[in-house]
Each structure stands twice: as C-alpha cells, then as structure tokens.
Amino acid sequence: MALIQNIDWSILQWIHTAMQCPFMDFLMPKVSLLGDVGAIWLITAAGLLFTKYKRYGIMIILGIFLGFLIGNLAVKPIVARLRPCWQDISFPMIVKMEYDFSFPSGHALASFIAAMILTIANRKFGYIAVPLAVLIAFSRMYLYLHFPSDILGSFVVSILIVSMILAANKYASLKYI
Numbered sequence: 582m583a584l585i586q587n588i589d590w591s592i593l594q595w596i597h598t599a600m601q602c603p604f605m606d607f608l609m610p611k612v613s614l615l616g617d618v619g620a621i622w623l624i625t626a627a628g629l630l631f632t633k634y635k636r637y638g639i640m641i642i643l644g645i646f647l648g649f650l651i652g653n654l655a656v657k658p659i660v661a662r663l664r665p666c667w668q669d670i671s672f673p674m675i676v677k678m679e680y681d682f683s684f685p686s687g688h689a690l691a692s693f694i695a696a697m698i699l700t701i702a703n704r705k706f707g708y709i710a711v712p713l714a715v716l717i718a719f720s721r722m723y724l725y726l727h728f729p730s731d732i733l734g735s736f737v738v739s740i741l742i743v744s745m746i747l748a749a750n751k752y753a754s755l756k757y758i
Contacts, residue, residue: 589728593665596723605723613720616688619645621713622695623651629702635703640746644694647742652690652735657682666725676724685735686727689718691738698746 624643629638657744662684668675692714700707718735721727 585730586728589665589730592729593722593725600723606675609720609723612716613676613688613724613726615713616692616720617719619648619687619691619695621717622691625695625699626712634702636750637698640698640750641695644742644746645691647745648690648694648739649687651742652685652738653681653687655728656685656738660684662727662728662731665728669725672725674725676726677738679726683727684731685738686718686721686731687735688721689714689727689732689735690739690742692717693736694742697739697743701743701747714715 622645626638626641626645629635629641632638661682662685664679665679666672696707696710696714699710712720716731722729
C-alpha cells in the first residue's frame, strides 16, 4: 500500500509541476463540474431516450445509479481513503474541498460507465465520450481531489458495472425496450 501511495503522490506532484498554469486553473474546475452527479452523462442519457438509442440511455442511467450505490455508498465508506487535499493542507485549492472519501472517484466512475456504454451504442459517440471521460477523470487529479489510483480503481469498477448491465441487457427485459 505504501508503494501505491508513493506512486500516487509522485504523479500528483508531476501533474502540478508540469501542467499547472492559469489556463489549466481556469479550465479544470469547469471540466470537473461536468461530472458533478454525472450531470453531463445523465443529460446525454436523457437525450438518448428520444432516439433509436433509447436502450443505451437507460443503460447509462442504470449504470450511473449502480456506480453511486457501489462506489459512493458501499466502497467509499469501507475503504475510507483520505483525499489528497485532506492530507496535504498546504496545497492551494482552487475549488471547494469535498467531504466524502476519495476511493473510488464518483466523477470518474460515472464518466467511464457512460463513455463505455456510449461507445458500445455507436463507436462515433465514443470519439467524444472517451476523451471527455478521461478529461473529467484527469481534472479530479489536477484539482487535488483524487489520487491516480482512485481513478484507476474507478475504471476497474466501471468495467464490472458495465459488464453487469450488458449481461442484464442480454438476459432480461432491457433488451426489449
């Protein structure tokens, strides 16, 4: 665990040494805001409900809900990992500090779930969704709210959730919607 923590701190320090500038300080809070409560992805899912991709809109909504249940309500309290901004209070925060635990990142989890489902729905959707999901996840590290391993863990959990949804779609009533 100490090795992972050391790698996490090294990556966060590199991000801030190599990338911190006024433009990024302006942009990253706005990018992160897109991921608040999965907002951009829920709006996208709602839009899909009125198209031939209705099934995928439902899958995104279900996926984000499962991500919240599994990530925020189950895993975060069990792991109880402190956020980087809680541990290094000398870091100058440019967004307000959050008060739930760090692992996994809910923003990254919702983003990865939605991006995977959108890519499955239509590869062209993925050309926009995947880079946006990665950018949202990166913003969480840039803003000192998550460690890189929080993001990686979110990616792994998102694969499991999307796999469950695809299995449910194949064998249950979702395939008839």
